Amino acid sequence: LAQDTALPDYVAWKEPGAFIQHSENTLETLRGEIGSVVTPNDLLFVRNNLPSLTEDDVGDPEAWTVSVEGVSDPREITLAELKGLDVAQVASVLQCSGNGRGFFEHETSGSQWLTGAAGNVIWTGVPVASLVEALGGVADGVQWMTGTGGESIPDGIDPLSVMVERSVPIAAHEQALLAWNLNGEPLPLAHGGPLRLVVPGYYGVNNVKHVKRLAFTEAETQAKIQQSGYRIRDVGVEGAPDQPSMFEMNVKSWVTQPLMDASSGRVLVMGVALGGTEELATVEVSTDSGATWSEARFTGPDLGPYAWRSFVIATDLEPGTYRIASRATTVGGASQPEDFPPNHRGYGHNGWSAHAVDVTVS
Ligand code: MSS
Structure with a gap:
């Protein structure tokens, strides 16, 4: 807030x-x-x-x-x-x-x-x-x-x-x-x-x-x-030059709307997605916690491989609670994992599950 x-x-x-x-x-x-x-x-x-x-x-x-x-x-x-x-x-x-x-x-x-x-x-x-x-x-x-x-x-x-x-x-x-x-x-x-x-x-x-x-x-x-800074390592381990450094970004997306509440009927789910250094291929959206997925549509211009893209999908939702998630995939086939492994400093999280939102439709 x-x-x-x-x-x-x-x-x-x-x-x-x-x-x-x-x-x-x-x-x-x-x-x-x-x-x-x-x-x-x-x-x-x-x-x-x-x-x-x-x-x-x-x-x-x-x-x-x-x-x-x-x-x-x-x-x-x-x-x-x-x-x-x-x-x-x-x-x-x-x-x-x-x-x-x-x-x-x-x-x-x-x-x-x-x-x-x-x-x-x-x-x-x-x-x-x-x-x-x-x-x-x-x-x-x-x-x-x-x-x-x-x-x-x-x-x-x-x-x-x-x-x-x-x-x-x-x-x-x-x-x-x-x-x-x-x-x-x-x-x-x-x-x-x-x-x-x-x-x-x-x-x-x-x-x-x-x-x-x-x-x-x-x-x-x-x-x-x-x-030693900005290095990915297991929880509790000190930073060191032989660990992966935070260079290229990974593929990621998240929903920006709705975030908490929506009225039943047609609900537009929107968000943004980035491929890191690669062009995006698809963004999928799930309204049931990842059990089923549907492909979203890109809404805006494609500003190149380093930019993010905005996406939308029109859903039809009855009153109830929904866990809404998004999952992006690049042209090279890199896709967001369900969970991202813990690392000491908490870098690079792109897990789709933790980025999902709980929305109440009434
Ligand atoms: N730079 C400088 N010079 N300083 C500082 O502090 N920071 C970083 C970058 N750069 C710095 C610099 C970081 S860390 C980040 S993120 C970024 O920046 C941010 O940006 P903006 O503009 O947004 O503020 Mo982390 O990876």
């Missing part, structure tokens, strides 16, 4: 009443607020590991510089220069690794996100591939693309222990952008303005905000957020 408490100053421009506020640094979009293919900026969730930068921290946005390293011609480049280099627009789902954490039955630390640490947005920026080409290509032996956030680290703290620096496999640079614009507006500070690394198809954490450094590296960053 929405909270009446005012939003923190840095996100005061967002829609009041549309969020669950888990903390000063985490706002979850209410499940019923997702109603269109593109998530408006003022409804988009917020998750900051470190407090967001302020206008004073940033100064003149056009003069913001990013240091590009691990290319033939490494250099610092300003936002103004990047804007003149090349441009592309990509629609992609931005989703926190911990979205759905609140549905796990084991106890987990971190925000108890349900469905709302996700949105589908349109980024405008320079393709990283164009930037790399302009700087003479990546150096030999490069395996990773490493982005560093621009937050300053307080004195006396080991930077590696808190800095937001993430490495993704180098292949992901082919779809990545350095973005300055979100849904047609200058990228708000809360979402990483003035410049953000966007890695379509990858979990939120890899989309480094306020990016100050983009390095093509032989090894993954030594930052804790990479080495």
Whole structure:
């Protein structure tokens, strides 16, 4: 349920009443607020590991510089220069690794996100591939693309222990952008303005905000957020670099309407579905807890493999209680499992059963 408490100053421009506020640094979009293919900026969730930068921290946005390293011609480049280099627009789902954490039955630390640490947005920026080409290509032996956030680290703290620096496999640079614009507006500070690394198809954490450094590296960053953070492991096990990292998103869907009540007769069941890095093939809906399924229809435009799609199915429901679930499948055949195995930090939940809603029809 929405909270009446005012939003923190840095996100005061967002829609009041549309969020669950888990903390000063985490706002979850209410499940019923997702109603269109593109998530408006003022409804988009917020998750900051470190407090967001302020206008004073940033100064003149056009003069913001990013240091590009691990290319033939490494250099610092300003936002103004990047804007003149090349441009592309990509629609992609931005989703926190911990979205759905609140549905796990084991106890987990971190925000108890349900469905709302996700949105589908349109980024405008320079393709990283164009930037790399302009700087003479990546150096030999490069395996990773490493982005560093621009937050300053307080004195006396080991930077590696808190800095937001993430490495993704180098292949992901082919779809990545350095973005300055979100849904047609200058990228708000809360979402990483003035410049953000966007890695379509990858979990939120890899989309480094306020990016100050983009390095093509032989090894993954030594930052804790990479080495032991954001790793899938059994409950009770410490994070370690040999465990799977939260890179590509898995296939997922959830119903956004109805959520609690409906009037008997024709009931439209709606929701959103994403394929991660793959195009979706189908979304099925069940009104009987998964005993039987029917194929839903996509309602909106197809904004590409990294975007989510909205879906609808018209049902005919008599008074009673119904457990309504949705299950998405990609063209490659990946499908949501009924249950998603527990993992220590509660990442990656895409189990259709836990995401089902109980609706009373009267
Ligand atoms: N970046 C930076 N720089 N910082 C921080 O804190 N966070 C992450 C990303 N990036 C950060 C960054 C996360 S973790 C997430 S989700 C994302 O971001 C979110 O986004 P928005 O815009 O929504 O807030 Mo989980 O996986």
